[in-house]
Amino acid sequence: MKFVYHPDAVLHQPATYFNRGLLRSLPEKPERMDALATVITRRGHELIRPGDYGYGPLAAVHTPAYLAYLETAHARWTAAGDMGDVVLPNVSRMQRTPSYPTGVVGQTGWHVFDTAAPIGAGTWTAARAAANAAIHAARLVAQGDDGSAYALCRPPGHHATRDQAGGFCYLNHVAIAAQSALPLLAQQGRPARIAILDVDLHHGNGTQDIFYDRDDVFFVSVHADPATFYPHMAGYAQERGEGRGEGYTLNLPLPVGSGEDAVLTAIADGLRAIARFDPAMLFVSLGFDTFADDPLAAFGVTTPGFAHMARLIAAAGLPTVLVQEGGYAIDALTANLDSFLTGYGV
Numbered sequence: 001m002k003f004v005y006h007p008d009a010v011l012h013q014p015a016t017y018f019n020r021g022l023l024r025s026l027p028e029k030p031e032r033m034d035a036l037a038t039v040i041t042r043r044g045h046e047l048i049r050p051g052d053y054g055y056g057p058l059a060a061v062h063t064p065a066y067l068a069y070l071e072t073a074h075a076r077w078t079a080a081g082d083m084g085d086v087v088l089p090n091v092s093r094m095q096r097t098p099s100y101p102t103g104v105v106g107q108t109g110w111h112v113f114d115t116a117a118p119i120g121a122g123t124w125t126a127a128r129a130a131a132n133a134a135i136h137a138a139r140l141v142a143q144g145d146d147g148s149a150y151a152l153c154r155p156p157g158h159h160a161t162r163d164q165a166g167g168f169c170y171l172n173h174v175a176i177a178a179q180s181a182l183p184l185l186a187q188q189g190r191p192a193r194i195a196i197l198d199v200d201l202h203h204g205n206g207t208q209d210i211f212y213d214r215d216d217v218f219f220v221s222v223h224a225d226p227a228t229f230y231p232h233m234a235g236y237a238q239e240r241g242e243g244r245g246e247g248y249t250l251n252l253p254l255p256v257g258s259g260e261d262a263v264l265t266a267i268a269d270g271l272r273a274i275a276r277f278d279p280a281m282l283f284v285s286l287g288f289d290t291f292a293d294d295p296l297a298a299f300g301v302t303t304p305g306f307a308h309m310a311r312l313i314a315a316a317g318l319p320t321v322l323v324q325e326g327g328y329a330i331d332a333l334t335a336n337l338d339s340f341l342t343g344y345g346v
Contacts, residue, residue, distance in 0.1 A: 174204075237253060
């Protein structure tokens with residue numbers, strides 16, 4: 001397995017966000033990266049620094065207006081005066097939106113769907129660095145340099161839609177990486193068909209939204225039931241895709257409080273569905289927030305349970321790209337990634 005990481009991922013540094021009407025400490029901290037990187041180097045692996053793949057791969061997934069907004073929002077927000085230190089919405093998209101707003105406050109309401117995606121001075125740089133790491137990992141695997149790769153990404157990405165940030169996410173790294181791999185597979189005469197397995201605690205609503213009408217990407221998500229858990233408006237079992245994509249989305253929501261056995265059983269079910277799809281590559285949105293003692297805990301996966309999870313994924317026998325998503329119990333992150341890599345056999 002190859003490991004890819006860009007140090008600029010730590011430059012995203014907002015300290016707080018709004019949740020359930022309260023200003024709270026942001027659990028998505030730069031220290032997460034130090035903890036995860038330490039495991040990789042301690043196990044004797046090199047952290048590969050990715051190149052800059054430019055705007056092309058980002059624009060293949062996200063809209064031009066959204067990318068322009070992310071790149072300029074903080075500077076414009078600060079220049080406007082009488083603003084906070086981070087960019088957060090105070091308006092939202094309305095039922096009828098005849099005009100795209102020209103001001104940064106209006107654009108923030110258009111492009112940020114909740115109050116859990118604060119944009120700081122280093123957010124764009126960090127998100128681009130993370131996207132480049134995911135793209136690089138995908139290229140290593142798609143071009144046959146290695147059977148698997150791990151992209152150490154921060155901030156996470158799976159909640160970001162084509163044109164909106166939310167849930168600590170700005171660029172959808174796994175979607176960008178998967179999309180970038182498809183033409184490489186086609187050039188090699190391999191089936192241009194990819195599966196994405198999301199094992200983060202939260203539903204990957206952004207990833208689902210991006211590929212919802214596609215039949216070349218099969219999206220499977222195991223997550224806490226959105227009836228009572230974030231993101232609330234996506235991730236229900238009846239969401240199966242539309243148009244050509246009907247039947248190419250599989251949501252496996254579990255009740256909040258589900259234990260390790262239930263989570264691992266659902267992942268095994270998802271992997272069996274992926275095997276029937278017969279993809280050329282597998283992408284995994286890897287979240288450690290299913291950990292029993294995570295600050296956002298809703299599942300009961302133990303540290304040894306991540307080794308079992310990894311064995312299930314490795315047993316699929318597919319060229320695999322692991323893209324880091326959530327996991328906020330910083331003191332336990334090292335042990336959880338260590339367990340996962342041991343289970344994966346690297």
